[in-house]
Amino acid sequence: MERGRGEVLPERPFVRRYLxxxxxxxxxxxxxxSLLVFTAIRLIPGDVITATxxxxxxxxxxxxxxxLRSYYGLDRPVVEQYARWAAGAITGDLGVxxxxxxxxxxxxxxxxxxxxxxxxxxxxxxLLVGIPLGILAAVRHNTIFDLFVRMLALAGLVMPGxxxxxxIIYLLSTVFGVLPNAGNFVxxxxxxxxxxxxxxxxxxTLGFAFSASVMRMTRSSMLEVLGDDYVRTARGKGLRERRVxxxxxxxxxxxxxxxxxxVEMGYLLGGTFIIETLFSLPxxxxxxxxxxxxxxxxxxxxxxxxxxxxFVLINLLVxxxxxxxxxxxxxDR
Amino acid sequence: MAATTSNVLQLQxxxxxxxxxxxxxxxxxxxxxxTLLAMGVLLALMLxxxxxxxxxxxxxxxxPLLPDTPNRLLPFGAPGHLLGTDDLGRDHLARLLSGGQVxxxxxxxxxxxxxxxxxxxxxxxxxxxxxxxxxxxxxxTTLDSLPSLxxxxxxxxxxxxSPQALIxxxxxxxxxxxxxxxxxxxxxxxxxxxVLAARTLGASRWRIMFVHIxxxxxxxxxxxxxxxxxxxxxxxxxxxxxxxxxxxxxxxxGNMLIDxxxxxxxxxxxxxxxxxxxxxxxxxxxxxxxxxRDAFDPRTED
Numbered sequence: 001m002e003r004g005r006g007e008v009l010p011e012r013p014f015v016r017r018y019l020x021x022x023x024x025x026x027x028x029x030x031x032x033x034s035l036l037v038f039t040a041i042r043l044i045p046g047d048v049i050t051a052t053x054x055x056x057x058x059x060x061x062x063x064x065x066x067x068l069r070s071y072y073g074l075d076r077p078v079v080e081q082y083a084r085w086a087a088g089a090i091t092g093d094l095g096v097x098x099x100x101x102x103x104x105x106x107x108x109x110x111x112x113x114x115x116x117x118x119x120x121x122x123x124x125x126x127l128l129v130g131i132p133l134g135i136l137a138a139v140r141h142n143t144i145f146d147l148f149v150r151m152l153a154l155a156g157l158v159m160p161g162x163x164x165x166x167x168i169i170y171l172l173s174t175v176f177g178v179l180p181n182a183g184n185f186v187x188x189x190x191x192x193x194x195x196x197x198x199x200x201x202x203x204x205t206l207g208f209a210f211s212a213s214v215m216r217m218t219r220s221s222m223l224e225v226l227g228d229d230y231v232r233t234a235r236g237k238g239l240r241e242r243r244v245x246x247x248x249x250x251x252x253x254x255x256x257x258x259x260x261x262x263v264e265m266g267y268l269l270g271g272t273f274i275i276e277t278l279f280s281l282p283x284x285x286x287x288x289x290x291x292x293x294x295x296x297x298x299x300x301x302x303x304x305x306x307x308x309x310x311f312v313l314i315n316l317l318v319x320x321x322x323x324x325x326x327x328x329x330x331x332d333r
Numbered sequence: 334m335a336a337t338t339s340n341v342l343q344l345q346x347x348x349x350x351x352x353x354x355x356x357x358x359x360x361x362x363x364x365x366x367x368t369l370l371a372m373g374v375l376l377a378l379m380l381x382x383x384x385x386x387x388x389x390x391x392x393x394x395x396x397p398l399l400p401d402t403p404n405r406l407l408p409f410g411a412p413g414h415l416l417g418t419d420d421l422g423r424d425h426l427a428r429l430l431s432g433g434q435v436x437x438x439x440x441x442x443x444x445x446x447x448x449x450x451x452x453x454x455x456x457x458x459x460x461x462x463x464x465x466x467x468x469x470x471x472x473x474t475t476l477d478s479l480p481s482l483x484x485x486x487x488x489x490x491x492x493x494x495s496p497q498a499l500i501x502x503x504x505x506x507x508x509x510x511x512x513x514x515x516x517x518x519x520x521x522x523x524x525x526x527x528v529l530a531a532r533t534l535g536a537s538r539w540r541i542m543f544v545h546i547x548x549x550x551x552x553x554x555x556x557x558x559x560x561x562x563x564x565x566x567x568x569x570x571x572x573x574x575x576x577x578x579x580x581x582x583x584x585x586x587g588n589m590l591i592d593x594x595x596x597x598x599x600x601x602x603x604x605x606x607x608x609x610x611x612x613x614x615x616x617x618x619x620x621x622x623x624x625x626r627d628a629f630d631p632r633t634e635d
Contacts (some may be wrong), residue, residue, distance in 0.1 A: 032475030038486035158563070158615035161569045162591065170597050196587040273482060274574055289575070292486050308478040 022316050026309075033308040034089070038082055041292065041300045046202065048098045049071055049073055051295040085301060094302030099294045104302035113307070115283035117188060118275070119268035121203035123261060126211035131257070134218025138253075141223060149215060156212025156282060165205040165278040172201065176278060185282055202279040206272060210264050219259050222253040255325055262318030266311040354552065358628040368624025371617040378614060382433030389427045397427040398582045419589075420596060429606055432584035433526035437614075439496050439503075439569055439585070444561035448554055451511020456542045458512065459519025466491055466516075473509045481506050482571065489577040491557045498581055499572070503565055511557060518553055522546055535624035552629035556622050566611055586611050 275283030401422035570587035
């Protein structure tokens, strides 16, 4: 551990210790999330019985009701219910969904890939569009092109996602005469071509707002970096402008974009509900929202715990990527 | 000043009072045409929205809540209905105006509440390192790890849907960002000389927090407020999509946008107008936020 800071070798032992610390910091967060969700879902009036039977639940006799409650384990004290569920969760068993009759882990495993694919496609599209446009806008600062990019970015930020999705569906159906996802959803491993055709418009809808923030972030951090001394030095050495921008400026300018991607990825994985509904995709967001309205306690608890874990893991990943791209950052404390 | 005075002397002129941050910001804002335009548009929208009870009764002569089914889904420019009618035959323009009143009120009050909670929590965290800071950090990280949409669903299932309930729901689920911001800014200022001076003079912790630190945070809070109002306007339409927003017949831009989605082929203008108003309002708020940021940034040159 005596290695000096200026040395070229990465500070691996520090990274490992940092990782361990962060993984430990995980636990209180996950406990907090599970407690919060566990309490919140039980505070909502109605339970799985009323949610399933609707008004007919009123026709149940007290004995029938009690037996249903004990069947679902709802007659136990709340603390015991939590303890049982948490004990299972530690071993990777999130319980059985009351509505679907399947293990919660199986349902998540079934739905999460769709949401993940959607989020990955949206982020990829956003980066492919946002970074080049952001760079060009910064390089051609205060030109018509710059103005155009800034307006485009603002449009992406200020339009509700629902509106963008509806506009896309409207254009597709009236101008091109096709309805996205009129048929059944096909998974990527079943038919990659059809799957991509079904996913591309939801991904564009989802990626639109994000590409706007990528554009803005790239442009402003690029502008900042372009004024730095080391960029002037690079230019002074007689390097071609293209090389100055791609080799020198861009690397530093992209650091804030990494954070942005991390944060946004977390939100996208948890918040694609509207897009999933609009384009009828069987993703995690819809599963969870339906589970809340069906008072499917095990599924709500399991799915939110899963989403929170993914969110925290992505944040950890971003911190590590940070250290890789920015040598000034070290985690040795 | 005499024409012969050199520039150097002008800078040292003892009679010239240095301008405060706020004076300089206001004079910069006066020259920022884009921001002024955004402020003008926002002011006009607010006047029309908050004046909607009068405008609807005396200028348009219609009731935004009264159905008139024979005249449903009229297009733009229909006689007596400038922007057409909705699926129940209600005047679209009148509903847009009175929906604006509800949407803007929800957004403004939610953003103020978010800022209020964030301000108090952030100041306390910034000034109480140790256990208090740790506990709030844990709470904030926990809340942030959950997508806010699901928290919103859970909390709104507890309350009867109404504009007031919506404000409360949005505030209790969205204050973490503001708290983080205030905490960071407080910590950055905590060790500065003027705080040290106040402490040396025997000022209490609360006095330092609210009399010395708070005024220096106002510009950041003003920026955060404008952007926050825009965020809530967008969130309100998302909540309407989940059927958790303000319930009909009360119009808001969000529920007007969402509820007309099944008419996207027969009457696309019903989606277009609320969508456009939401976008324009959020756009103006963002432009205003950017303008305020530039105006208050001491690095910006005059």
